[in-house]
Amino acid sequence: MKIMIQELGFFEAVNQRRSVRIFDQNEPFDRDIVRKCLEAAILSPNSSNLQLYNFIRVPENSPLKDSLSSLCMNQKAATTARELIVVVTRRDLWKSRALANYKYIKGIYEGKPDKKSKQALSYYGVLIPKLYGKYPGWSLLKKIIAWWIGMKKPMVREVGETDVRISVHKSAALAAMTFMLGMKAAGYDTCPMEGIDSKRIKKLLDLPDPSEICMVIGCGKGLPEGTYGARFRIPYQELVFEK
Ligand SMILES: Cc1cc2nc3c(=O)[nH]c(=O)nc-3n(C[C@H](O)[C@H](O)[C@H](O)COP(=O)(O)O)c2cc1C
Numbered sequence: 001m002k003i004m005i006q007e008l009g010f011f012e013a014v015n016q017r018r019s020v021r022i023f024d025q026n027e028p029f030d031r032d033i034v035r036k037c038l039e040a041a042i043l044s045p046n047s048s049n050l051q052l053y054n055f056i057r058v059p060e061n062s063p064l065k066d067s068l069s070s071l072c073m074n075q076k077a078a079t080t081a082r083e084l085i086v087v088v089t090r091r092d093l094w095k096s097r098a099l100a101n102y103k104y105i106k107g108i109y110e111g112k113p114d115k116k117s118k119q120a121l122s123y124y125g126v127l128i129p130k131l132y133g134k135y136p137g138w139s140l141l142k143k144i145i146a147w148w149i150g151m152k153k154p155m156v157r158e159v160g161e162t163d164v165r166i167s168v169h170k171s172a173a174l175a176a177m178t179f180m181l182g183m184k185a186a187g188y189d190t191c192p193m194e195g196i197d198s199k200r201i202k203k204l205l206d207l208p209d210p211s212e213i214c215m216v217i218g219c220g221k222g223l224p225e226g227t228y229g230a231r232f233r234i235p236y237q238e239l240v241f242e243k
Contacts (some may be wrong), residue, residue, distance in 0.1 A: 006187070007185050007186055007187075008184065008185045008187075009185075010181075010185075012185075013181050013182075013184040013185040014181065014184075016184055017180060017181060017184040017189075017190075018189070018222070018227045018231065019077070019190070019191045019192065019227075020077070020189035020190065020191055020218075020220075020222030020223075020226040020227055021075065021076045021077040021080075021191055021218075021226045021227075021228060022076050022077075022080050022222070022223045022225055022226030023077075023080040023081055023082055023189065023218065023219070023220025023221060023222060023223065023226065024220060024221040024222070024223050025080065025082075027220075027221040029060075029082040029083070029188075029220060029221070031059060031083065033183070033186045033187075033188060034057065034083055034085070034183070034188075034219060036182070036186065037178075037179045037182030037183050037186060038055055038057075038085070038179060040178055040179065040182040041055065041175040041176070041178045041179035041182065042175060043178070044171070044174045044175040044177075044178040045171075045174060046171035046174065046175065047167045047168070047170065047171045048098075048101075048123075048124075048128060049101055050093075050094055050097040050098060050101070050128070050171075051097055051171075052089060052090045052091055052093055052094060052097060052168045052171065052172075053087065053088060053089055053090055053168075053171065053172040053175060053214070054088045054090055054211070055085055055086070055087055055088070055175075055179075056085070056086040056088060056205055056207075057083060057084075057085060058083065058084040058085075058086065059082070059083045060081070060082050060083060064204060064205070065084065067204055068084055068086070068201065068204060068205075068216070069081070069084070071196060071197045071200045071201045071204060072084070072193050072195070072196045072216050072218075073195050073196065073197070075191075075193060075195060075218075076226070077191035077193060077218040077226075078193065078216065078218050080218070080220065080226075081191075081218030081219055081220050082219060082220035082221075083219045083220070084216055084217065084218055084219070085176075085179065085216070085217040085219060086201065086205060086213060086216050087172050087173075087175070087176045087213070087214040087215050087216070087217065088172075088205075088207060088211050088212070088213060088214065089165075089168045089169055089172045089211060089212045089213075089214050090168075090208075090210075090211050091132070091164065091165060091168045091210060091211075091212075092208065092210035092211065094128065094132040095129075095132075098124045098125075098128045098129065098132070099124075101120075101124045102121060102124040102125055105117055105120045105121055105124070106121065130142075131159060131164065132164060134161070139160045139161035139162075140160070142159040142160060143159060143160045145159075146159045165212070168212075169212070169214050172214040173214055173215070176192060176214065176215055176217060179217065180192065180217065183219060187221070188219060188220065188221055188222075189219070189220060189221060189222030189226070190217050190218060190219050191217065191218040192215045192216075192217050193215060193216045193217070193218065194215050196213065196215075196216050198212065198213040201213055201216070
């Protein structure tokens with residue numbers, strides 16, 4: 001269904017976005033807008049441009065919607081959502097994504113690789129495999145190597161397996177944020193949820209074992225009673241510092 005919307009500007013969308021927990025069941029819901037916002041989401045910055053995520057769309061008419069809502073602990077933000085988006089991290093796809101980047105760069109600079117493109121090729125061909133490769137004891141060894149190099153010069157410290165997982169989740173969360181702001185700009189509301197049974201959701205959606213759930217996002221047109229209270233934020237001076 002095509003719905004005419006007056007899109008909000010960036011700061012209007014940021015200011016008006018709230019986590020909305022009850023969605024209207026009667027308003028028409030335009031799934032094309034969800035697609036548009038997911039297309040915007042995948043333009044988000046992401047670590048090494050590996051794009052290690054999937055977004056699983058579960059609309060209200062999906063046979064999985066009720067089960068998924070119950071695995072979001074029956075939160076109203078899920079049960080009343082017109083569509084649920086499951087943001088999934090795919091650390092396991094690093095090889096194919098590194099190769100895609102490698103081939104892309106090689107394609108652009110075919111025949112005439114300059115210094116910059118050679119660096120980029122080495123990044124995806126040598127450095128990324130070192131960071132993302134998984135071998136027994138490798139995580140600890142990477143941390144020791146980083147510590148050793150870091151004794152003499154500035155060095156990236158977040159190289160262990162947990163750091164890599166966090167990095168993948170950071171990128172997924174940034175994409176989720178772009179999606180939610182896009183939805184607000186387009187006239188819809190969202191609620192991110194981490195109060196979920198991630199293990200059962202993986203099983204329900206038949207996700208590969210190494211994948212992880214970053215969050216589930218409920219979507220729809222929010223009802224006024226779905227916004228729980230006025231917005232509260234710690235004052236700027238307590239959060240932002242200048243040095
Ligand atoms: C990663 C993440 C997980 C969240 N999980 C839940 C959740 O499970 N249930 C819920 O009602 N709200 C959840 N929220 C929403 C927060 O409670 C909300 O963003 C916060 O209270 C600020 O309110 P606002 O989004 O309306 O500005 C989550 C938010 C984030 C970023």
